Every structure is written in structure tokens, then in C-alpha cells.
Amino acid sequence: MPVSNKELYERAIKVIPAGVTRPFRFFEPYPFYARKAYGCRLVDVEGREYVDYWVGHGALVLGHMPKCVVDAVKEQLDLGFHFGVCNEWEVKLAEEVCKLVPSVEMIRFNNSGTEANMHAIRLARAFTKRMKIGKxxxxxxxxxxxxYVAVNWPWDEPETAGMDPLATKNTVLLPFNDLDAVEKILKSEELACIFFEPVQGSTCVAAEKEFAKGLRExxxxxxxxxxxxxxxxxxRLAPGGGQEVLNIKxxxxxxxxxxxxxxxxxxALGGKTEIMELMDHIKYPKRSENVVQGGTYSGNPLVMRAGYEAMKEYKKGIIYDHINKLGERLKKGLQEILEKNDIKGYVTGLGSMVKLHFLKEQVKQYNLQTLLSKSNKEIEKKYFYHLISNNILAMAPGKVHFFISYPHTFEDIDNLITVTENFIKTIK
Ligand SMILES: Cc1ncc(COP(=O)(O)O)c(C=O)c1O
Structure with missing residues (x-):
């Protein structure tokens, strides 16, 4: 007998807190368990198939199991995939990233985005000799x-138990897309660096071009x-990422x-040579002068080779023509049905990142703060489950947003718009 989602969940809650590896992977009454994936489709252990807009937390720009990546990875599996020492693929991938993202002159690889940001903080502090950081x-x-502070609304609520208050004492909060306020804060605070997302991931609110330019200045x-x-x-947004679209370095x-x-x-963490070189222990042999990097699996040949193969696809550009067009169609379609049905809401997004915000009240000016503070969580949750019942997987229950990948089609997008309109009619 094949295993069922329910059975797996009942076993999971005994050995994994809440039965899930990340909180938003829990769906009511229990999550489904994926067995296989291809293109923009996920199939669960019961054989039910979903059109996937979660796409591996947005990672799968080329969709699930792109042939070029899978073929190369299969070959590498026979050669070895955790050497521990240097390999040619980290060099090749580094060269490609430096070509595609001109602000990146040197790069170091590690194992997660969190880790990359950890190294970025240390590097910025070492380079500027300042301790405070802005976000x-x-x-x-x-x-x-x-x-990990002021991520979810309300921003003044602690994001997690177990946080050392001293760990955030050097973090300065800034308002997004508000240049005047940032400028004022920077008059009184000396910051090592400011972190920003070119497009905030879960709300799909993009940095305004003028804001990004002003922030650089x-x-x-x-x-x-x-x-x-x-x-x-x-x-995802372009071969050169959000910085290419925003035209900043x-x-x-x-x-x-x-x-x-x-x-x-x-x-991975990359940037200007004069900053990145602080990670060069040969140039800076004193322990107190160079910035250390760790990671047992950093730069391992399997991942580096997969990345290198993907770069060859990213640089063709055709991918972005396609996913950006689909994103535009989705944004326009969702906005139209909101207006036609007189629903309080707003659609944000850039390129292949799109979000439909259901709001408690219509507001005059939409920004990250108003969209989050007026969000109608109850409807958003119902929307997620409506999509699931129509075999569409959005990311994620309380924060529905869509990542479009290369295998998605215009038919997929039109179906998503139709399914959304059906939902909207039920909440009118
Ligand atoms: C903008 C952004 N930065 C950092 C991270 C953390 O990356 P990771 O989950 O690989 O640690 C994420 C994860 O989704 C992210 O969206």
C-alpha cells in the first residue's frame, strides 16, 4: 500500500516539532508530502499533481529538474561530490557570476543565504571599522x-524566542522606499552597511528606482x-539580478x-575586490585582520557544477522575456479582477514575483507598511486553501505570493487568474 499524506503527518508529529521542517510548510489539516517534481509541477505521495508557484522557495527559476542541471549533476555523481578540497567548478561558477553581475568582482561560496549574510556583516564591519548595521x-x-528583527508585522514584536537582545543592539531599522527618512537616520548613525532586498520577497514590494539610486548616493x-x-x-529578475533592473552597483x-x-x-557573497580581499588570508595573514569563512560543504563540486550549468541558461535572456511576460499578465489579470469585483486589495510585483494583497481597508498610498498593517490574513489563508483545492500551490498559507519559473505557461497563468476570480466571487 502506498503511504498517504495523513499517515506521514501522523508519524512526523511524533518526531519533528509540528511535523514540519519550517512552520509555513504546515497546511491544514496536514501538509502534503511531495514525491516527485518536474517542470512547474509537484506530485505528492498520493499521486495528486499541483502547478507549483512555490518553486523551491523561489529558487527554481528554471523550474524543477532542468535537463542541463540534471545531466551535469548525474555525471558529477559518478566523479565524486564532496571533495573537501578545491575543484574546477567553483572557479568556473565564480567566473560566470562575475561576468553576469558586474558589481561582483570576487565571490566566495557557502551553503545558504543566511550564511552569506552573516559573512557580509562581518566583512562590512571589518572594512568600515563600524559596528552598526542597517536593515x-x-x-x-x-x-x-x-x-532577524522587524521582519513580520507588527515590527516591534520579537520574531523569535531565544534571541539574545545584545545581538540586535547594533541593528538600526530603516523605512523602505523612504529616502528622506533614511538620510535623516544616517546623519545620526554611523553604519557599516545597509542591507536591502531589491524586491522584498514575500510582499513582492520592489525598491523604487529613484529610491535605489538615492540610497546608493x-x-x-x-x-x-x-x-x-x-x-x-x-x-530571477534578470541575469544581473535586481541590481541590473534597478541600475545600481x-x-x-x-x-x-x-x-x-x-x-x-x-x-554566496560577492562584491568589490578591495572589500572581498579582506577574506584573503595570504594578503592579510594576521588573524585579526582577515575575515574568516567556514563551511564543510562550501563550494562543493555538485552544487558548483549545477550553478555553472544554470548560468549558461540564465545568460541566454530568453528565460526572462518569458517569465517577466507571464508576471505582467498575472499582475494585470489579478488587478483587473480585484477592480471588477470591487474587492479591497492591491497587486504588487516585479518581473516573475507577484503578490495579491487582500486588505481590511483600501488605502490611498500603498507601501510595505500599509500593505502589511492592513493585510486581511483570514481571506489570505482561505485563498491559499482555495488554490490548493484547485491543484495550485502558492507560497505560503499566511503569505500567498507567486514565483513564476521558466516552464510555466500562459495557460497556467490564465488558469490561476480564473481560479482566483472564482475565489473572489465567494468573498464578495
Ligand atoms: C531575501 C532573502 N535573504 C536571505 C534568505 C535566507 O536564505 P537561506 O534560506 O538560504 O538561508 C532568504 C530565504 O528565503 C531570502 O528570501
Whole structure:
């Protein structure tokens, strides 16, 4: 007898807290357990198939199991995939990333976006000799203590139990897309760096171009390093990521997800040579002068090779024509049905990242704060389950948003719009 989702969940809750590896992977009454994936489809252990807009937390720009990645990985499996020492694929991938993302002159690989941001903090502090770091309220950079503050609304509520208050004492919160306020704060605070997401991942609120340009200028004026967290947007919005779209050059960039082809745990930190060189223990032999990096699996050949193969696809550009067009269609379609049905809501997004916000009240000015504070969580949750019942997987129960990948089609998008309109009619 094949195993059922219910049975797996009943076993899981006995040995895994809440039965899930991350809280938002819990679906009511129990999650489904994926058995296989291909293209933009996921199939669970009971054989039910979903059109997937979760796509591995946004990582799978090329979709599940892209042939170029899978073929290369299969070959590498026969050669060895955890050497521990240097391998050619980390060099090849580094060269490709440096070509595609011009602000990245040097790069180091590790195993997650969280780790990349941890290294970025240390590097920025070592380079500027300043201790404080800036982050935007509502932005997510992984669950590392100094950055895991003011992520979810309300922003003043602690994000987790067990946080050392001293760990966030050097974190300065900034309002997103508000240049004047950032400028004022930087007059009284000396920051080593400012982290930002070119497009905030779960709300799909993009940095305004003028804001990004102004932020770059303020950072230059104040000697603050600008760190673009492109863990989601890297190789998703364009071959050169969010910074290409916003037309700015950050000092440091962190990557994850798509940099390793999307199928493997990965992270990376890159940027200007003069900053990155602080990680060069040969140039800076004194322990107190160079920035250390760890990671048993950092740069392992399987992930590096997968990333290298994916880069060949990313640089063709055709992918972005397709997924950005689908994103535009989805945004427009969702906005139209909101207006037609007179529903309080708003659609945000850039490129292949789209979110439909259901709101408790219509507001005059939409920004990250108003969208989060007015969010109608109850309807959003119902929407998630309505999608699931129509074999569509969005990410995630309380925060429905869509990542589009290359295998998605116009038919998939039109179906998503129709299914959404059916839902909207039930809540009118
Ligand atoms: C913008 C951003 N930064 C950092 C991270 C953390 O990356 P990881 O989950 O690989 O640690 C994420 C994860 O989704 C992210 O969206």
C-alpha cells in the first residue's frame, strides 16, 4: 500500500516539532508530502499533481529538474561530490557570476543565504571599522540574529524566542522606499552597511528606482556599504539580478537559491575586490585582520557544477522575456479582477514575483507598511486553501505570493487568474 499524506503527518508529529521542517510548510489539516517534481509541477505521495508557484522557495527559476542541471549533476555523481578540497567548478561558477553581475568582482561560496549574510556583516564591519548595521523594516535576510528583527508585522514584536537582545543592539531599522527618512537616520548613525532586498520577497514590494539610486548616493556620502540581498532576486529578475533592473552597483551582494541552479543548498557573497580581499588570508595573514569563512560543504563540486550549468541558461535572456511576460499578465489579470469585483486589495510585483494583497481597508498610498498593517490574513489563508483545492500551490498559507519559473505557461497563468476570480466571487 502506498503511504498517504495523513499517515506521514501522523508519524512526523511524533518526531519533528509540528511535523514540519519550517512552520509555513504546515497546511491544514496536514501538509502534503511531495514525491516527485518536474517542470512547474509537484506530485505528492498520493499521486495528486499541483502547478507549483512555490518553486523551491523561489529558487527554481528554471523550474524543477532542468535537463542541463540534471545531466551535469548525474555525471558529477559518478566523479565524486564532496571533495573537501578545491575543484574546477567553483572557479568556473565564480567566473560566470562575475561576468553576469558586474558589481561582483570576487565571490566566495557557502551553503545558504543566511550564511552569506552573516559573512557580509562581518566583512562590512571589518572594512568600515563600524559596528552598526542597517536593515529595512519588513525585509527578510534569513534567521541570523542581528538581521532577524522587524521582519513580520507588527515590527516591534520579537520574531523569535531565544534571541539574545545584545545581538540586535547594533541593528538600526530603516523605512523602505523612504529616502528622506533614511538620510535623516544616517546623519545620526554611523553604519557599516545597509542591507536591502531589491524586491522584498514575500510582499513582492520592489525598491523604487529613484529610491535605489538615492540610497546608493547616501551610502557613498556616508561611507556606508550597500549590501544587496539578492538571495531571491539574483538570476530571477534578470541575469544581473535586481541590481541590473534597478541600475545600481551595490558594494556587496549576497546570493542563494538560483546561484546553485536552484536545486541545492547554496549561498554566496560577492562584491568589490578591495572589500572581498579582506577574506584573503595570504594578503592579510594576521588573524585579526582577515575575515574568516567556514563551511564543510562550501563550494562543493555538485552544487558548483549545477550553478555553472544554470548560468549558461540564465545568460541566454530568453528565460526572462518569458517569465517577466507571464508576471505582467498575472499582475494585470489579478488587478483587473480585484477592480471588477470591487474587492479591497492591491497587486504588487516585479518581473516573475507577484503578490495579491487582500486588505481590511483600501488605502490611498500603498507601501510595505500599509500593505502589511492592513493585510486581511483570514481571506489570505482561505485563498491559499482555495488554490490548493484547485491543484495550485502558492507560497505560503499566511503569505500567498507567486514565483513564476521558466516552464510555466500562459495557460497556467490564465488558469490561476480564473481560479482566483472564482475565489473572489465567494468573498464578495
Ligand atoms: C531575501 C532573502 N535573504 C536571505 C534568505 C535566507 O536564505 P537561506 O534560506 O538560504 O538561508 C532568504 C530565504 O528565503 C531570502 O528570501
Amino acid at each position: 529595512f523594516a519588513g525585509h527578510f535576510h534569513g534567521v541570523l540574529d542581528p538581521l 547616501i551610502c557613498d556620502k556616508t561611507g556606508t556599504l550597500l549590501v544587496a540581498d539578492e538571495v531571491i532576486t539574483g538570476f 551595490p558594494d556587496l551582494t549576497t546570493f542563494g537559491k538560483a546561484v546553485g541552479g536552484g536545486e541545492f543548498p547554496v549561498g
